[in-house]
Amino acid sequence: MAYRVVIGRISHESNSFSPVRTGIEAFGADGIPEGQEVFAHHRGTRTAIGGFMDLAGELGLDLIPTLAAHAVPSAPVAAAAFAWMKGRLLDGIRAARTAGRVDGLLLDLHGAMLAEGLDGGHPGDGDGDILRACRDLVGPGVPIVCVLDLHANLTRAMVGSSDALVIYRTNPHVDMYERGVEAARLLGGVLDGRIRPVQALAKPPMLPPTINQRTGEGPMVALLARAAQWEGRAGILRVGVAPAFPYNDFGEAGLGVVAVADGDAALARQAADDVAALAWELRGQFLKRLPEPDAALADAMGRAARPVVLADVADNPGGGGTGDTTAVLRTCLDAGVRDAMAWIHDPDTVARAFAAGVGGEAEFALGGRVEPAFGAPVRVRAYVHALSDGRFVLRGPQSTGMRMGIGRTAVLLVGGQRVEDSFAIVASELRTAPNDAEIFRFVGLEPSRARLLLIKSRGHFRASFEPLAAGGVIEVDAPGAASPDLARFPYRAVPRPIFPLDPM
């Protein structure tokens, strides 16, 4: 007989310093998929739930869907929105128990979701709260396996209320599907009585910026190699390294290592402590100095190969950025750069462009609206090249196959009426993380032909854009809610002392 397994996704990366608020509407302009819609949204996609679904048959799991809620990173989740989503998940588990029994839970959370009102009024550990509530509901005998993003801030509640946490191993995150498969297999092993996971968490006092947390280079390479060595040892099921999302201002922020052993708590502890000790040793390698916009642009224009990507890392909506800061764009436009492309979140500009119509020309004030401290709007005269409803499908290696809706979208050309003679700006009504080259292609632009691409992303764009950026990537230091210079942020709740905020 099949095992009845409840699945659900509640995913948000909360930036305590983001001016963008996070109500329930942030979790989907088209509503949050619930019940069977969860299957419809994820069937055939390279996501964790896609992985759960593909393994269900083989493992004899009868999956019972609850909800799949995901929002672009922004400020901590509003209390009502958090309560609603958590409530729907718990209701789904209760309903499944009423209909029969529940043998296990497979969850897809983020690990860096803060929710308002949890921590004595201060935004607190949303993922830990959800896992604890699930555990309280199903009891200790029902296994809970949970996939988490690599940017999780692992907490005692998350580890204490789950049987196994499965952290992404890639950054850019191109292994969501594989981690879903792995989580399903771990749960299957527990249900079949083949394994008995025990977990240990190690947290050295460090909060590395995200700028050098990629898994293709830098200190993560050594950390994941050490984790893999432990995974080669008998008795260790997996070792996950979560280098932290540093814009989570709460009491358990910081890099974490979670080791999962088969029945041997001491072995799990040994593995977690060993990898955490290596992380502490390598802490300095997580830091990186970036050029300011003019130096970055001069570097880009000096390169023969094209396109060059200027990565506006501090305004990464995928890290809580507003998506509408202007420092890098202004530098490029002031310098008269042409044959270039950029995306910006700007509903006012979209409305003006729709009013002007395709082929029209108008004055625009681009960006700079959400947080004046990050820079004023850029005033330009521009030609409306194309208009769109903003619907497309991701084709790059990350979340491949997921449908996107970024609201009405306009393509403006500054400096000319042909793409190659002008600076093309894709403006959308909704904020999105512009990580996939489809952000240009769906409106008819071909980014591989441009001289310069301005991308508001810290690192996830690399999976899609690096193969076409023959001129390379230049990360730029500019104002924004996701600046890699953590000294710029008014932390009040992270544990102190902590590297690199304090001399250690």
Ligand SMILES: [Zn+2]
């Ligand atoms: Zn992440």
